[in-house]
Amino acid sequence: MFRIEAEVDKDRRDLLLSRLRDTNTAASPVLAALRGTPGEREAPLHVWALDTAGNLAAGLVGHTWTTWLHVSYLWVDAVHRGTGLGSRLLTEAERIATTDRGCTASRLETWDFQAPGFYRRQGYEVVGTIPDYPPGVTEYILTKQLP
Template sequence: MKIELDSSPKISDIEEIRSHLRKYNDEHLEGVVEQPVAIYVYNDEQDKITGITAEIWGNWLHVKLLWVAESLRGSNIGTHLLKQLEEHAASQGCQYAQVETFSFQARPFYEKNGYSCQMTLENYPVSTAVHYLVKKLRREYG
């Protein structure tokens, strides 16, 4: 047996380890499949200027990225996209939503939209914090 520390692993090496973990997880998660989902807003030139990405995994919607162009901030487009995403997730059987956000990002936005903070990691990665928020999706969505 050989043990090696690799301070610059290749993507293929990481994917090899990930595939082993996924195979193990699948045996215990009864084949729950991750389903990526996204909503985009385009400008007149068809450039993506705002969007939200997520994964549906079993009963959960995991919001991954939400970006609102500076010119659209304050227009409620972020709230509109989040609600549209939650409605879609609920229609797919999701009962809960989860998001993580840095202390300098959007915690108040998510709380305004019904999310509650379940955990905070202080000094992450150095001098900021990361907040983990969850929300029970309303039945009216489903």
């Protein structure tokens, strides 16, 4: 008999993640080879742009894992859009990922009303779409091979 609970529990989440990583590592030769190395762990990667007053003008939040950069969020304040600031943040994140962390590829997700065209101009290619996620919107999954 099991008791089923639906509650947010950080400790259980962390335990579950640890056990899932152990299971995945044991099942994958590539992950098993990385076991215990810095490349196995996710490493946060944040890039910020501040205006002259020190206020947040734009930011990129992501992480690296094995040989991949994963861009989770990229935002540019409306008054700075179209100035190349987003491109500068993405380029800097890719530089850090390749030069400092040995990444060879990048991935991200964006919705159709956000920035798929921007990412294509940065060299990203659409590798998948999820229609109606959320309803009425298409999500794009994009990747890019890094130099």
